[in-house]
Amino acid sequence: MINSLRKNTYFLLFLTVFIGCKTVNKYTEINEEKPNIILFMLDDMGWQDTSVPFWKEKTAFNSRYHTPNMERLACQGMKFTQAYATPVCTPTRVSLISGMNAARHKVTNWTFKRDISMVTPPKGLKMPLWNLNGAQPTDTVPRSVHITPLPQLLKNNGYETIHVGKAHFGAIGTPSADPKTLGFNVNIGGHAAGQPGSYYGTDDFRSLNSQTTIWDVPGLEKYHGKDIFLTEALTKEAITAIDNSIAIDKPFYLYMSHYAVHTPIQGDSRFEQKYMDQGLHPTEAKYASLIEGMDKSLGDLMNHLEDKGIAENTIILFMSDNGGLSAVARGGEKHTHNKPLSSGKGSVHEGGIREPMLVKWPGITKENSISNDFVIIEDFFPTILELAKIDGYKTVQTVDGKSFTPILKGEKQDNTDRTLIWHYPNNWGPTGPGIGATSTIRKGDWKLIYYHLDSSFELFNITADIGETTNLASKEGEKLHALAKELSTYLRSVDAQMPTNTNTNELVHLPDNEFVLKSYIK
Incomplete structure (x- = not known):
């Protein structure tokens, strides 16, 4: 009897160890994928x-908008409160896709028509x-930056690379107007334009008031004439x-790059009426x-990952390409749509460059966590x-970004x-706080903006002053x-370009020039 019990005990111990080892091995296999x-x-x-809320408190805007799937993603991952992009889209x-700072790659404004x-x-200013021709996978296009693109490196290392939505990497008639030349296996809806002609399938996703087709979203003919919103x-x-x-x-690497919430500001009929009812x-x-339609898209993708049993092996990163539009085309007072942040798109004030960023890395990133650490758009490349x-990769360009995996x-x-x-x-076009030709640095608590037109700071x-209300220069x-x-x-280190002052016909001085600084240094 004692021997029988002893044998059973040894068997249970062996079974426990065996199962434990198999679990560890399976976990290792999963993580090696x-x-x-x-x-x-x-x-x-x-x-x-x-x-x-990406601030220390919830604001009136946080109460206005309804993004339950962003809330869901934030609960499952990490929220970044100080994540940055550039003031406008193409530089971001x-x-x-290059890991370069805009001062280095010199695609410093939005692109569209070649040359x-x-x-x-x-x-x-001149x-x-x-x-102005954007980023290119070749060195044969003048006025462009030659890069080894992020999706190409992923493709070279076994990834199915999928582009969906807005591209806006290069001008019409250049190679990178087609995302496939940048390493995407699949391109759905991406071309040189930075906005859709229309969000409505009934309009064939084209502007009915335009004689040109250059804004039409390509490759979605199956939805033409149908009552469907572009985001959907x-x-x-x-x-x-994903299923393919x-x-x-x-x-797979899915670059889910929505045209939303860019102009034209058109209502998504699935959600518009409830906001009208709110007055x-x-x-x-x-x-x-538009925002809630985007959020539904996020939720649909997250649900699909769960339905397919791949959610735990799928990392999701959420980001915007620049701050919210506020200088033009909106209802209400200009430059107030991102408060407490100052200004909006086109500006180097916080409203134009600080972005909503979320990351879910299953099994690694602590759920419902918050980071106040600085992150900027070029960091996404090495991350x-x-x-x-993927390590040991080589690029033709110098990478400025810093991985935020730690x-x-x-x-x-x-x-x-x-x-x-x-x-x-x-020059972006509209005027407002922080909008104009500028060079800017943020370090620690401090942010310095240098305006090229009048060499002011x-x-x-x-x-202490997130709304940038008090200039301490x-x-x-x-x-x-x-x-x-x-x-x-x-x-200087990246040979950054400066505009020319048309009054003196000389290049604008860099901000450390003695003449520029003399009125600020006592």
Whole structure:
């Protein structure tokens, strides 16, 4: 009897160890697989365009918008409160696929027609010969930056690379007008244009008031004439592309790049009426419906991952390409749609560059966690490659971005040591706070903006003054001098372009120039 019990005990111990070992081995196998990666990118979505609060408190805008799936993603992953892009779209998208800062890649404004700048220079400045043809996988296109694109590196390492929605990487008639030349196996709806002609399938996703077809969203003819919103059509196509990737047993990288919430501000009929019933300005009700339609897309993708049993091996990153539109086309008072942040799209004030960012890395990132660490758009390039377990890669370009995978693993970054740079020697068009030709640096609590037109400065303590209401340039000369020097040193190191002052016919001085600084240094 004792021997029998002893044998049973040994068997149970062996079984426990055996099962435990098998579990560890299976876990190791799972983690040795390349994860699926979804980058869910929005166009012109502001830091406040969500029911997820990215500040220390919930605001009126957080109460206005309804984004339950962003809330769901935030609960399952990490929320970044100080994530940054560039003031306008193409520079952000080029930084994303190249890992380069805009000062280095010199695609410093939005692109569209080959060899043509789409914006008139402001009075007093002549724009530099910036790379208006965008990012290219070749060195044969003048006025462009030659890169080794992120999706190409992923494709080379076994990923099915899927592009859905807005591309806007290169001008019409250049190779990168087609995302497939940048390493995407699949392109759904992406071309050179930065906005749709229309969000309505009944309009064939084209502007009925335009004689040109250059804004038409390509490749969605199956939805033409149908009562379907563009956001929904793109989501359906993305889900099909995921299923095709599963069928060929390949990990996928899905760049889910919605045209929403860019103009034209058109109402999504699934959600618009409830915002009208709340008494919102009609334009704002349409805008809110664009946001909720985007959120439904996120939820549909997350549900599909769960239905297919691949949610635990799929990393989701959520980001916007610049701050929320506020200078034009909105209802209500200009420059107020991102408060407490100042200004919006086109501006280097926080409203134009600070973005809503979320990341879910199953089994790694702590659920419902928050990071206040600095992250900027070029960081996505090395981060995504690291998430995909790709190392030893080579690029023709110098990569400025810094991987934020340590942050995702719970390591704290020291913001006092991280320097962020923005360089915009161009003209967006509208006017407003922080809008114009500028060079900017953020380090620790402090942010310095240098305006090219009149060589003036704004200096803000962002931690104490998130709304950038008090310019401390005339009071904090020592801090201004230190930041101006660091900013100028970086701009020189990348041979950053400066505009020409048309009154003197000379290049605008860098911010550490003695003449520029003399009135600020006592």
